[in-house]
Amino acid sequence: MKRLIYSLIILATMSACHTDKGTDTPQSLSGMIQTDVPERPAGQEDMIAFAAPKLATVRVGIIGVGMRGPTFVQHFAVIPGVEVKAIADLNEASVIKANKILTDKGRPEAELYFGNEEAWKKLVERDDIDLVCIATNWQTHHEMAKYAMEHGKHVAVEVPGATTLEDIWDLINTSERTRKHCMMLENCVYDFFELTILNMAQKGLLGEILYAEGGYIHQLEAFWDHYDRDWRMEFNRHHRGDVYPTHGMGPACQILNIHRGDKMNYLVSMDSDPVTIPEFLKNDRNEDVTDFQNGQHTLTLIRTEKGKTIEIHHDVATARPYSRQYNVAGTKGYASKYPSPMLALDASSVDKSIVPNHEDLSAHSWLSDAEREKVLTQNKPRLLTELEKIAKENGGHGGMDFIMNYRLIFCLQHGLPLDMDVYDLAEWSCIGPLSAISLEHGSMPVAVPDFTRGGWNKLDGYKHHFAE
Numbered sequence: 001m002k003r004l005i006y007s008l009i010i011l012a013t014m015s016a017c018h019t020d021k022g023t024d025t026p027q028s029l030s031g032m033i034q035t036d037v038p039e040r041p042a043g044q045e046d047m048i049a050f051a052a053p054k055l056a057t058v059r060v061g062i063i064g065v066g067m068r069g070p071t072f073v074q075h076f077a078v079i080p081g082v083e084v085k086a087i088a089d090l091n092e093a094s095v096i097k098a099n100k101i102l103t104d105k106g107r108p109e110a111e112l113y114f115g116n117e118e119a120w121k122k123l124v125e126r127d128d129i130d131l132v133c134i135a136t137n138w139q140t141h142h143e144m145a146k147y148a149m150e151h152g153k154h155v156a157v158e159v160p161g162a163t164t165l166e167d168i169w170d171l172i173n174t175s176e177r178t179r180k181h182c183m184m185l186e187n188c189v190y191d192f193f194e195l196t197i198l199n200m201a202q203k204g205l206l207g208e209i210l211y212a213e214g215g216y217i218h219q220l221e222a223f224w225d226h227y228d229r230d231w232r233m234e235f236n237r238h239h240r241g242d243v244y245p246t247h248g249m250g251p252a253c254q255i256l257n258i259h260r261g262d263k264m265n266y267l268v269s270m271d272s273d274p275v276t277i278p279e280f281l282k283n284d285r286n287e288d289v290t291d292f293q294n295g296q297h298t299l300t301l302i303r304t305e306k307g308k309t310i311e312i313h314h315d316v317a318t319a320r321p322y323s324r325q326y327n328v329a330g331t332k333g334y335a336s337k338y339p340s341p342m343l344a345l346d347a348s349s350v351d352k353s354i355v356p357n358h359e360d361l362s363a364h365s366w367l368s369d370a371e372r373e374k375v376l377t378q379n380k381p382r383l384l385t386e387l388e389k390i391a392k393e394n395g396g397h398g399g400m401d402f403i404m405n406y407r408l409i410f411c412l413q414h415g416l417p418l419d420m421d422v423y424d425l426a427e428w429s430c431i432g433p434l435s436a437i438s439l440e441h442g443s444m445p446v447a448v449p450d451f452t453r454g455g456w457n458k459l460d461g462y463k464h465h466f467a468e
């Protein structure tokens with residue numbers, strides 16, 4: 001009953017400001033569902049462009065070596081200037097297997113922690129670790145990341161960084177208070193195509209970027225039974241909304257300079273009824289689930305302060321090909337990643353040597369395969385000209401995981417701001433709880449908090465930092 005009254009009050013306010021013509025003035029924002037923005041505690045500063053003192057060697061502890069965690073061990077075993085000091089997991093066999101990755105590569109053994117839910121705390125409490133990497137289930141990320149920062153460690157945590165607004169704000173406050181990095185391990189921002197399109201956008205070749213789309217379309221039927229104690233199914237069963245938004249959000253927010261000159265103002269979400277997963281539970285596990293929460297397909301639309309739009313999808317149920325729905329539209333060009341990479345560009349954005357019939361070129365049609373490859377090669381960002389070969393050799397989703405892990409270590413070694421900060425973690429993860437609020441209120445607009453608390457316009461655009 002209480003919720004119903006709350007909704008009606010919001011609807012009344014909405015209709016009162018219906019005549020506002022699309023500008024996101026505080027007045028029109030006041031008609032949306034707002035969530036609490038905790039005041040920044042006195043004496044605490046933001047972490048925008050934060051750089052920690054250089055670390056000649058980065059000493060790492062890894063928590064969680066199930067399906068995902070061993071990739072970190074593999075990469076840290078070959079990146080120069082890294083020592084994996086300790087590995088923790090509930091399961092003894094998993095830590096032993098992960099340790100063997102180190103010894104097989106000729107690296108010293110790590111100290112192993114296992115056997116109970118709290119054993120990872122011993123890893124965090126060690127005094128010879130600089131960075132804690134967390135690759136456990138979503139439900140544990142906040143507690144582990146917070147504990148690590150409070151024990152003087154930088155944190156790199158798997159996606160999403162946290163699942164509730166309360167936990168997201170707590171990670172921001174902990175990072176600001178302890179002056180420790182809290183980076184989310186969002187690997188898709190290092191996909192070679194997305195990186196190249198970001199570079200082209202930064203050079204102005206796509207004109208002004210007005211729209212970015214992303215998502216996670218991946219039927220997980222083959223995976224459901226492999227997660228530790230069914231954590232992922234449990235979460236989907238009990239949570240409506242886009243519970244895994246960050247693979248789509250990362251590339252979209254970087255290309256739109258979110259909290260580097262623009263900010264997200266509000267979102268609306270809509271979902272279709274869950275069908276396939278309840279059927280799977282019936283057929284595969286003989287369970288009748290009538291209150292499954294996560295929709296078959298969840299859609300979220302976001303509008304930014306500077307008048308740009310973002311569209312984000314989540315569907316881990318439907319039998320359809322994998323896609324992260326990466327599409328970017330600018331005033332002079334359009335890039336699309338799935339089912340295969342495509343580019344359409346205005347003549348002014350393409351060199352004559354690449355497209356001989358240059359004058360006839362228009363963004364109404366795709367570049368040919370050969371032309372597109374020439375444009376992409378010509379516009380490779382520095383990250384790829386320097387790292388593509390070694391990334392492909394070491395792999396991890398085609399090499400993007402390696403670039404992410406390499407960059408994390410490189411920036412810590414050189415005392416540079418990391419490629420992703422705690423506000424990226426917040427902005428990309430908050431779509432989970434905020435989309436749930438919109439869905440539970442008939443797709444009402446929900447304000448996206450300014451997680452920087454006023455600092456979103458301090459930086460002029462997104463950039464990767466280099467030592468020289």
Ligand SMILES: NC(=O)c1ccc[n+]([C@@H]2O[C@H](COP(=O)([O-])OP(=O)(O)OC[C@H]3O[C@@H](n4cnc5c(N)ncnc54)[C@H](O)[C@@H]3O)[C@@H](O)[C@H]2O)c1
Nearest residue numbers: 064065066067068089090117120135136137158159227228
């Ligand atoms: N970025 C990507 O491409 C990508 C891909 C896969 C998974 N992930 C993320 O990685 C994380 C892990 O996913 P996964 O597929 O490896 O799941 P998983 O179930 O295979 O592994 C989770 C591991 O965490 C361990 N664990 C759980 N609670 C623990 C505790 N209290 N102490 C120590 N260890 C504990 C489990 O024993 C298990 O080995 C998730 O956040 C997931 O979203 C990211």
